Amino acid sequence: MLSKKTKYGLKALTYLAKKEDRNPVPIGEIAQQNNISQKFLESILLLLRRTGVLASKKGKGGGYYLIKEPSEILMTDVIRVLEGPIAMVPCVSLNFYEKCDDCPDEGTCSVHKLMLKVRDSALEIYRNTTLSNLI
Amino acid sequence: MLSKKTKYGLKALTYLAKKEDRNPVPIGEIAQQNNISQKFLESILLLLRRTGVLASKKGKGGGYYLIKEPSEILMTDVIRVLEGPIAMVPCVSLNFYEKCDDCPDEGTCSVHKLMLKVRDSALEIYRNTTLSNLI
DNA sequence: ATAAATCCTATCGTTTTAGTAGATTAATAA
DNA sequence: TTATTAATCTACTAAAACGATAGGATTTAT
Structure with a gap:
C-alpha cells in the first residue's frame, strides 16, 4: 500500500506544479485545497525541502515552491x-x-x-x- | 514492502513445486529447509489451503501438497x-x-x-x- | 510591534506485522 | 486399542509503522 505520506506529497507537488507562477504557496492553502491535515503535510513538505525537491520561504508571504521545472x-x-x-x-x-x-x-x-x-x-x-x- | 507472509508463502509453494512427486510434505520440513518459523508458516499454509491453492492431509504421512500443476x-x-x-x-x-x-x-x-x-x-x-x- | 508563515521536537493512539503458546482433532501404524 | 504424527484452532503478545497532533521557536513582511 502507498502511504498517505507519499499520496499527500504527490498531491502537494502536483498542486504546486499546476500553478502558473512559482511564488511561494503557504502550507495552509495546499492542505485545504487537497483535504490534507495541515500538520501532517508540514512534515512532508519539510522532508521534500530537505531532500531538494522543494524550496521554502519563511515568514509572511512565505510558503513552498518548486525549484525545478515539473518536467525535470x-x-x-x-x-x-x-x-x-x-x-x-x-x-x-x-x-x-x-x-x-x-x-x-x-x-x-x-x-x-x-x-x-x-x-x-x-x-x-x-x-x-x-x-x-x-x- | 513485501510482507514476510507473502515471501514465506511463495518460498513454500516453490519448495513444493520443485518436488518430483506430489506427496504430502509436513510443515516442519518446509519450514526447516527454508529457514522459516514453523508456527508462522502453519498459519500461512492454512490460508493457502483455505483459498484453494494447496491441499493438506492430516496425521502420520500427512502434510501439504499442490493440487494443481505449478504451471496452472x-x-x-x-x-x-x-x-x-x-x-x-x-x-x-x-x-x-x-x-x-x-x-x-x-x-x-x-x-x-x-x-x-x-x-x-x-x-x-x-x-x-x-x-x-x-x- | 504584529501578523503570518516555516521550522523543530516530542508525543500518542491505532493498526499491522511477525511471531509464540497451548490445546484439539484427525490419520496412521503398532 | 494405543501411541505417534501432523494439521487445526484459538488466543495472546512484543515491536514497529502509520497517521497524525501539540506546542513552541524562529523568521520575514508590513
Missing part, C-alpha cells in the same frame, strides 16, 4: 524520498540493497526472481514519468 | 491471497476497489494516474507468471 522532477526521486525503496524486497533494491538473512542463494530464490521483474517494471515507469506528466 | 498456479492468485490487493491505492484496484474519501475526482488525480500505470505493469507480470516460472 522524476518520480524515481520523489517516490524514493517519500515512500522509500521502489523494490518490494531489499535484495532487489538498487539504492537500498540488503541481503536476506534467510536466503542462502539469491540466484535460485523464487521471490528474488519475481520481485526483480516487478521492480524493473515499476522503475521503468517512475524513470519515464515526471511531475509534468501527472498534471 | 498464477501469481495474481497467490499474491492476492497472501499480500492482498496488487494495486497500491484502493482507487485503482480491480478486486478491492474503494473510492478515496479525500479525492473529489479520480479523473484528475495525479496519484490515481500514476498508480494506475504501476498497477497495470505489476498485473502484466503476475498474470504472465506461474509457479513453474519461478523454479
Whole structure:
C-alpha cells in the first residue's frame, strides 16, 4: 500500500506544479485545497525541502515552491524520498540493497526472481514519468 | 514492502513445486529447509489451503501438497491471497476497489494516474507468471 | 510591534506485522 | 486399542509503522 505520506506529497507537488507562477504557496492553502491535515503535510513538505525537491520561504508571504521545472522532477526521486525503496524486497533494491538473512542463494530464490521483474517494471515507469506528466 | 507472509508463502509453494512427486510434505520440513518459523508458516499454509491453492492431509504421512500443476498456479492468485490487493491505492484496484474519501475526482488525480500505470505493469507480470516460472 | 508563515521536537493512539503458546482433532501404524 | 504424527484452532503478545497532533521557536513582511 502507498502511504498517505507519499499520496499527500504527490498531491502537494502536483498542486504546486499546476500553478502558473512559482511564488511561494503557504502550507495552509495546499492542505485545504487537497483535504490534507495541515500538520501532517508540514512534515512532508519539510522532508521534500530537505531532500531538494522543494524550496521554502519563511515568514509572511512565505510558503513552498518548486525549484525545478515539473518536467525535470522524476518520480524515481520523489517516490524514493517519500515512500522509500521502489523494490518490494531489499535484495532487489538498487539504492537500498540488503541481503536476506534467510536466503542462502539469491540466484535460485523464487521471490528474488519475481520481485526483480516487478521492480524493473515499476522503475521503468517512475524513470519515464515526471511531475509534468501527472498534471 | 513485501510482507514476510507473502515471501514465506511463495518460498513454500516453490519448495513444493520443485518436488518430483506430489506427496504430502509436513510443515516442519518446509519450514526447516527454508529457514522459516514453523508456527508462522502453519498459519500461512492454512490460508493457502483455505483459498484453494494447496491441499493438506492430516496425521502420520500427512502434510501439504499442490493440487494443481505449478504451471496452472498464477501469481495474481497467490499474491492476492497472501499480500492482498496488487494495486497500491484502493482507487485503482480491480478486486478491492474503494473510492478515496479525500479525492473529489479520480479523473484528475495525479496519484490515481500514476498508480494506475504501476498497477497495470505489476498485473502484466503476475498474470504472465506461474509457479513453474519461478523454479 | 504584529501578523503570518516555516521550522523543530516530542508525543500518542491505532493498526499491522511477525511471531509464540497451548490445546484439539484427525490419520496412521503398532 | 494405543501411541505417534501432523494439521487445526484459538488466543495472546512484543515491536514497529502509520497517521497524525501539540506546542513552541524562529523568521520575514508590513
